[in-house]
Amino acid sequence: MTDLADRLAACYASAVHDVLRARGYGNQVLPPSIRALDPTRRVAGEVYTISGHVDQTLSRHETLLRWAQVLSRVPGGKVLVCQPNTKAIALMGELSAQALRVKHTRGYVVDGHCRDTDFILEMGFPVFCEANTPADIVERWTYDALGDPITIGTVTIRSGDWLLGDRDGVVIIPHEVAEEVVAETEAVMGTEGEMRRAIMEGMDPERAYLKFGKF
Structure with missing residues (x-):
């Protein structure tokens, strides 16, 4: 499927949206507040999902261990899409981006915030997020599912769907029609x-x- 990912990366989101809409898929664009950390970079590939929630009962060790489990368990070569169900903390930082890059992760999209942005920009790892904040997950957040369907805005996203993000925004391609849409x-x-x-x-x-x- 690498060939399809590379072909998709050569496309642009507006054209993909137009094709999807003509096919009857009119609700495949993520909210415009989710933007590229580096507008000159794009992300394209097969999706793998992450979801979580605020949990302030956990210790520092428990929260960091559980996040390390996420980084360990997600498959390589995918675009990770995260629904953290909070806008109060960052769900991506420099060390996490380094760990994902080693796994050949194609990029990361989050319905939330990011931190350590100078380092992430320097390493060239594609991140799409809503905003930036220094606040981290420690004693505040944990994951609850890997690979299950999530919703961002009004778009339901499943692992196995495809994604293209560029300067215009992020569009989701249902896996059933990915080859034809590309x-x-x-x-x-x-x-x-x-x-x-x-x-x-x-x-x-x-x-x-x-x-x-x-x-």
């Missing part, structure tokens, strides 16, 4: 390239739309 997106991008050249050469916008059916 192929259709590649074709759409080819048509858009032809239309772009035509417009740059002076074609009238209305005529261009009628010829290519895009805008």
Whole structure:
């Protein structure tokens, strides 16, 4: 499936959204508050999910051990998508990003916050999050499921679905149609390239739309 991930990475989120919407999948975009930590980086690949909740009964050791279990147990080569069910703390930091990068994790998307951002930017690990905060998980949070369906905004995300995130935002592709959607997106991008050249050469916008059916 690496080939599909690489092909998806060469696409862009807006085109994928258009293809999904034409197929009847109109609710596949994550909230626009979830943005790339580094807007020049994109993330693409097969999804594996994480969910958790606030728990202030746990000790420092218990919270850190449980987070280490998450980093150990998630499969390599995936895009991790986390629903922490809190916006009060960071669910990604430098050492965690290093550990995931060693596992060839393709990127990390969280409906929450991140910290150690200078270090993460320096290492080039793709992270999409809502905001940044120094606050960590210690004595505050634990995971409750790995690999189960989660919801971010109004989008339900399952392990095995596919994801593309770029400067425009993050779109989720249901696994049942991933191959077809990527192929259709590649074709759409080819048509858009032809239309772009035509417009740059002076074609009238209305005529261009009628010829290519895009805008």
